[in-house]
Amino acid sequence: LHGVGVSVVNALSTKVSVEIKTDGYRWTQDYKLGVPTAALERHEATDETGTSVTFWADGDIFETTEYSFETLSRRFQEMAFLNKGLTIKLTDERESAKAVAGAD
Template sequence: NGRGIPVGIVPSEGKPAVEVVLTVLHAGGKFGGGGYAVSGGLHGVGVSVVNALSTRVAVEVKTDGHRWTQDYKLGVPTAPLQKHEATEETGTSVTFWADGDIFETTDYSFETLSRRFQEMAFLNKGLRINLTDERESAKATAGADEAGEDEKHEVKSVSYHYEGGIVDFVKYLNSR
């Protein structure tokens, strides 16, 4: 995992940075002098667009020695950022429910997402990306053509982490 989206107050907005990132287009990680040294390359619109196009978003951030959470409904925070137990872990988890009134389909390809997240993990040395498909349809088929009775509660899940980054990507390509 990365260091986690910052949770400190953005002076110009009067809100926690994580809330600004999730609700303001082009906010990205550029807050004054610091922000992020590395970004995902979506010009600051990535997660704010996901939030705007979802019926619900749940964000969990582990940073500054604590776990923090905030939920959103139709792009709007449902409550202030909540500070929870102390932790030494860092990172960010965003869970979203795409709005079926906006999208023709909300059925995502696990394989397509998995490939994209693997590419992102290769490009961001040391980053860990976990993808879990918790849809009922995934639980029913969990890697099999037909699910047996004992397979119905499993979920598809992958984790990508490459300490070597691009070097690991080259090794991966050469192994194929």
């Protein structure tokens, strides 16, 4: 997000879930309205590395919280191309996307 990091995403979201795989473990922490809902939690050991951020944009701040999957996909593809070793996985969990994905 323009190099400002997860702190801005957290401030502009109703909920944020973070999963980090580093230092030999998987770590998680959730936030509600910018405040941690629990302490940083260490889980199982892993050799994997990476970070996953899931967020719910705050409708009281943004005019709309409906995003174009295609626009985000293109932007993330550009970011991954410009940053060697970066993999970005974009998942659309909206009910409308699930209905389309399951249609024959």
